[in-house]
Amino acid sequence: MTLNASPRLPLRLPFAKRSGRVPFPNPFTPSMPLPVWVPAGAAFFLDGVNDRAWVRGASFMSLADLALNAAYGTFSRASTGLYLPTSGVYQSFTSGQIRRGDKGMLIEPATLNGFKNSGMSGYTLGYTGSGGSMPNMGFGSTGATINSVDVLANGLTAIDFSWNYTNSTGTVQYPRFSNQVADMPAAAIGQLWRASAYIEVISSNFGMSLLIQERDAGGTYLSGVSAGSIVAPGFYEASRTLQTAGVAKTEWAFGPAVPAGQTLVSRVRIAAPQLEQNSKRTTPIITPQNSTATRAADALKILPDAGTYNITVTFDDNSTQVLSGQVITGAGWTVPTNLNRAYVKTIAGYAA
């Protein structure tokens, strides 16, 4: 008696969740109906929110599994990286790990944070004029009292300091919390720099701004201040194209203008200061004491059948970007790191 005259069914359904690293190509041909979660007509589909992918007729029940099957996809990022889910608490991902969560996958270019010690290590509490210190950072001639170093609700480490200063000079003064002059990154005229940080002004009798300033090779302040703005609750950002002849260093600076005869009384908390050369701000890169640090690019590559595709990218805010006429060869297609937004919900490729 023939027990099984029909073709054998796969031992596991193609869409079943699995935990191993064994490839799980879909046994059906691409002419068979697509999985219900793949858009009609799509030739390939990456779902960053639900962590699954469909490439060349094969289902992958996680993006990590896709990246482990070199015939279908690869992933590389030679450094750690942070991810901000909707909970608002940063998650850390190790080297080679796809940054993914409820906002989708995070795809960013290689970026250098030129602000040293953004992780706030090696500090001594107290007044900076008498023992208190935070390596790689300074308060100029006014000094400040470093009260504590704490982990904020978003998971980043912040310096908490009190800043009290009486301006007895007769002219307006500009106290600044900044990266140390000797630690400012090299820069050149025409370069676009971007400063950012989580900043909480707990109390202050003067308004404060995040600024980018320009200095010459000897560290002398030149000119040119681009005042930043608060782009999200507690998050400041400023950008500036350097424009002063002789500029050789970039300064990340935060502070008020104190009129003659006035006294500043304030308390401020700052986390993850960042100084980067990018057209868009990227997620925080935590730098160690005495060094800048580079977050390598998120290089997610897929290998659909060679051809020409129109690719629709859907972002975390549900906006979309269409990449038309993408010619994909046997070498595959790497998700661009200069998309309209960094958090990507889905990527759907359609034969053009």
Add this chain to the structure above:
Amino acid sequence: MIDHLLHFEDKAACDAVFQPPADGSPAWLEERGTVMPVRLVVADAVYDPELDAITMPEAIATGYWVACRCEIKSEVLVAMPECLTVTDTARAKAGVPYVLLSRIASDTVLARVEPVFAGDDYPWPPGATGAFLQENLIASP
């Protein structure tokens, strides 16, 4: 991850081996691994706040340096005479011998490598010499 530190005479010599992208990216992925130009800081700049000026400029090791980070040790890179050290970041973090290769003389003072790949500080202490690397060589099986 495995870091290979390479020293070239100048940028042109380096560019003949590694091809940096035109966009000036601080690091890039190529077949051999992720390549990041670095500087070797021999002495930090000294700033005098009273003068608001740098009184001693930063001292940088001569030549052109790159760190190339790979999943595994690259025999292609190791075969290049420009490759001076090969280190295992995971072993360094674990506090066990982590040096796979050192071609640095034992009395050479090691400079600070900057920038670092995010998440990993460079695994030798300030002021260490090439002897430190020899002491941290992974014993041959």
